[in-house]
Amino acid sequence: MDPTQIEIMGQWFEFCYDAGVHLEPATEMGQKIVDAYSSPKRHYHTLEHISHCFFVYDQIPDVIEEDNDLRFAIWFHDFVYDPKLESNESQSAEIAYRWLQKLDIANPVHVQELIRSTADYLRPPQGGFAYRILHDVDLAILASEDEIYRRYEKGIREEYEHLSDQEFFPARKKFLHGLLERRPLFALEAFEHQWERKARLNIRQELKRIEKVEILPPTTEK
Numbered sequence: 001m002d003p004t005q006i007e008i009m010g011q012w013f014e015f016c017y018d019a020g021v022h023l024e025p026a027t028e029m030g031q032k033i034v035d036a037y038s039s040p041k042r043h044y045h046t047l048e049h050i051s052h053c054f055f056v057y058d059q060i061p062d063v064i065e066e067d068n069d070l071r072f073a074i075w076f077h078d079f080v081y082d083p084k085l086e087s088n089e090s091q092s093a094e095i096a097y098r099w100l101q102k103l104d105i106a107n108p109v110h111v112q113e114l115i116r117s118t119a120d121y122l123r124p125p126q127g128g129f130a131y132r133i134l135h136d137v138d139l140a141i142l143a144s145e146d147e148i149y150r151r152y153e154k155g156i157r158e159e160y161e162h163l164s165d166q167e168f169f170p171a172r173k174k175f176l177h178g179l180l181e182r183r184p185l186f187a188l189e190a191f192e193h194q195w196e197r198k199a200r201l202n203i204r205q206e207l208k209r210i211e212k213v214e215i216l217p218p219t220t221e222k
Contacts (some may be wrong), residue, residue, distance in 0.1 A: 044155030143195030
């Protein structure tokens, strides 16, 4: 593991200790987490993304009764990530559920439902406070500074490298326009006030860049 991975996984072991997870299962699952999020096919949905989620989460001043459930949901929400599949969230949720149920830790059903809720960000979160938190934490990247947003934008395109420009950019435009149609974009009032304007600006700027992409028609064999 590189220094960044070591630092992030230190957070994992500290959290597992506080949550009552013994060292052996924590180590076993920790290695699986490293392997999953460090896949060479991942360019945005990495351990760095998980670290950023926790950075945002730890800024929330409210006392969160479902803290352990939310933290487990953040760790596992992109455990399975294959852009060619539509079952990433459900598979990730199932892995978290089985592991937590076996250890009798946290609320496996709640964690499972939280992870499943991340499958659709074109609708407001359907649930209580914990669902709104996870929603905003995962979407916080949209309000990042320009350079970070461009890295996010580039990482998403690289993860969908199996799609041609003709396939990727229209779908990306549709998703971004769907986000802009949501008002507000962020579910928590504090994050809406802090991030809404910047996130919408970033999205509009990305749409402008997409419009400039020269999408050539597919070549035909003679």
